[in-house]
Amino acid sequence: MRDESRASGVEEGGNPDWDKLGGLATVSARMQLTSPMIEVHDLTKRYPGRTAVDGISFTIGRGEVVGFLGPNGAGKSTTLRILSSFLPATSGTARVAGFDVFREPDEVRRRIGYMPENNPLHLDMRVREYLKFRARLKGLGWRRSRERVDAVLEQCGLVDVSSRIIGQLSKGYRQRVGLADALVHEPDLIILDEPTIGLDPHQIRSVRALVKELAQRHTVLLSTHILSEVEMTCSRVLILHRGRILAADRTQDLERRLSLDGQVIAEVAAPAAALREVFRDLPEVESVEVQPMDGNYQRLSVQPRNGADVRELVYGEIRAQGWTMRELTRSRHTLEDIFIHLTRGKVRED
């Protein structure tokens, strides 16, 4: 069931030009430039009577956008809290940009833009005032913090509300304030815990668009239990369930890998018995089902053997018989199906 080896797939960001760094490059600077953005090894977090995270390992390369997917209580937030060095792990190691999250928390925090679950903000402050305050906490000087606050206000579409009190803003705007806060110190890594939770569809779209934009310049790790979010925004997905990683792969690969049993469905104008007759004995076909539809159309479902793609075969046979066909489709598993299968423990993992 465990599939952690797949989790790696480390991509080294473009190799730095060592000559340019010259003798000035310290060991830690080298480490930082070559090391992956996040390295987690055998990470475990236990609470009394409960194991929230159970020995997970994964690596995230620079520039990746990775989705952390799992039902509520899967251990997503706990893992993110450990990565942002808010909570210590019970055992195992986690490094961000080459720095240990427990031993070098300040170095880690400087490089992370973290938006915690439910996006907590000081509701009594004004948008600009809050962002400036956060920029100062993150160590930006007076002038620099003003520049950066102006930049993130612009980037997150907050210019019009910059002097409004946060508590009076809509949830969508508050979410943008949270994102602006995560961005204000130009972090290498952005960690977002459920960034679209509780938003209406319009707001979700605008927040997703923002996240996509961030993905061009930053490494992003976001957690969600909404699958379409991962499909839309992430290049890679880690599926977490009961504190373990069930699957980790590129979003498309995961879909492809687990969609192989896709059956083919056709709507054909033909006698039901003849249809069944034609497809039943083919070696590539596992089973055939025919259901009557409107007029003389039949709905034909062909279940392939060993996950073969039988679309061409079905088309060829129907044409050979001279029947009319009005639809041919192969059912694909969406990430949603995969997720349900995985978390039910029913998946036929290779």
Add this chain to the structure above:
Amino acid sequence: MRVFMALVRRELGAYFNSLTGYVVIAAVLLLTGFGLLDLVERIRDQPNDVPVTELFYQTAYFWLVVLLSSPVITMRSFAAEKASGTYEALMTTPVGDWQVVLAKFAGSLGFYLLAWLPLAGTLFALRQITGEAALFEPRVIAATFTGIALVGSLFMSMGCFASALTRSDIIAAMLSFLFGIGLWMLGYRPDASGLLPMWALPVLEHLSMTRHMEDFARGLVVGRHVVFYVSTTWLFLFLTHRVVQTRRWK
């Protein structure tokens, strides 16, 4: 230092962004006002040469203000941030635990002193009205305010400690009130009870905040008292820091 100042400014700002700050200031004004009314009547009835600050201190409104205002001022410092989740946002920035503890303490102490400030103005006005400059010696008033600040720092550090222990600001306020009133009662005329063993009396005498403050109100800044307040304040700040740090051991 830059981070510390940003934190202190935020702490102070929070009092004025909500109603809490104004309510506390209004309540302190009301109570000191009652105290002063009391005092004016006394001066009128029988002329005396006791400094006016000592007279004010004797009206008992002083302790009412300290005991009631300090839990309200400090209750939100950690508890409210934990409850709303902003604590996590704060602790995932590169700020140190000590910076956070000291900033919360400095913010609440600053606000507490601000709430006492009108008293200085009222004393000045009284001096103008009564024309009895001898009763309003600046040295005595300065000593009184030193006492107010020292008592305040102990109560604020106790309040911060109570607030760090919990996520609920109501519980924080109750705890801090209990600490405050407990410590205050401990030294309140211990010889009167007659139940305590002999050796306990000098210890309690030393702890007695009422005695300490009495000296300050008389215009005496006694080193022993200063050491008492500074050291107990540090003790509670240290405990608060410990509580903040426990997150890392869990």
